[in-house]
Amino acid sequence: MSAPVLDVRGVVKAFGSNVVLRGVDVAVAEHQVVALIGGSGSGKSTLLRCASLLETVDDGQVLLDGEDVTDPRVDADAVRRRLGVVFQAYNLFPHLSVLENVTLAPTVVHGRSRAEARDEATALLERVGLADKAGEYPDRLSGGQQQRVAIVRALAVRPRVLLLDEITSALDPELVGEVLRVVREVAEQGMTILMATHEMGFAKQVADTIAFLDAGVVLESGPPAQVLADPQEARTRQFLARVIDAGRL
């Protein structure tokens, strides 16, 4: 197997005296989907924020295509251009239309022509079934539609890896499906994905690897069948038992 696209090595991150990540290792190979699971406060979101350089790490490294992007001499803006991030709360820009949200980075950051960016955005919106909403403003869309636009916005920069931070957690249950359908499609087309999720059923179907995060470390990881069906660690079993209790697996 070739070198991973994204390689998180021994990452430590503290906010004041609160140590959130205590040396996390996660690798995502090309065309692979890795799902981060774990309770709230286990560090999933912080890990994704470190990987997307929205936070600086205290120790350890993040390698993108083999390059140490946590090196302070690296231009973080240039690194972020190669990543796509989707947030829990969509974070669309409310003063821009759907089309403007999607074409902003391709034109401003990547220097593509307006026409090219618009054509690509339209094609992507078509794929997620939102071509007719291109001229709308985000607050006219449902949560599920907004999150699909956010995925398109992240894809429009043609990222090396897509980082998804609990992207269905803020959605009404009946809207979760339409968003996950898009993610599944994107994964099937070969996108490299690292995602934090509470949707165990979805992780089981789509992920190649599941990593269970607990108290700032990856306690165990492996194929879904192994981690979800035959967990080795007591903490993992405990977590999964609670998830099953809640009817989420």
Added chain:
Amino acid sequence: MALVSTLLFAVVAYLVVTRSPGWPRVQTTFFSPQVALDSLPEIARGLLLNLRVLVVGGVLVLVVGLLVAIARTLRGPAFAPLRLLATGYVDLFRGMPLIIVLYLVGFGFPALGLQGVPTSPFVLGTAAIVLVYAAYVAEVFRAGIESVHPSQRAAARSLGLTHRQSMRIVVLPQALRTVTPALLNDFVALQKDVGLISVLGAIDAVRSAQILVGRSFNFTPYVVAGLLFVLLAVPTARIADAVSARARRRQQSGHLL
């Protein structure tokens, strides 16, 4: 009902004032139609100067205020001196009465006797007003910038936009929309405070009125000048109301991001 009660109040107020013992005298010294008519052209000419200060000053206030606000929101140790300077400026000029700043700038600068320092009361008066108002407006802008949720900045940066691009394309447009009602309110205040440049000897509406009062021993020109300022302020006040109402509707209907 509202109309009736308003009318009733007006009638009572009118009767109380016009039946007061001093009313005939007040009427001739403050509300003489003849004096008002005679003084109007001169005061209106003076008002043109106020309008010039208002337009030039208003634009400068927006520019300086925005720059100071951005300076105050810069993060990182490299910008500490700039941040400190901006904070010191805001503290100083928000605290100091406008009239004192007018005296210090208007009489202090020319007294330096430096080559190239302007001595026109128009320029110095405008400068003093800009110094004070930009400090206020900077705080309005800063509140607006900070009201934009950090997740918006995170989204912008995650797309590869630089700090400057995020500010220009994502944060400032949203901040401006939020603070427009407050800015319009400050503009109404500015509209009448431009009358204070009269203390520097500029022949504006207030100063013209003063001269006319001195000449005729009749206070009506002050009333005329005052009413002209009110006429100037009313349209802005209505616009401010409309904009605030629209902003309120927006906030109530759309869900916040």
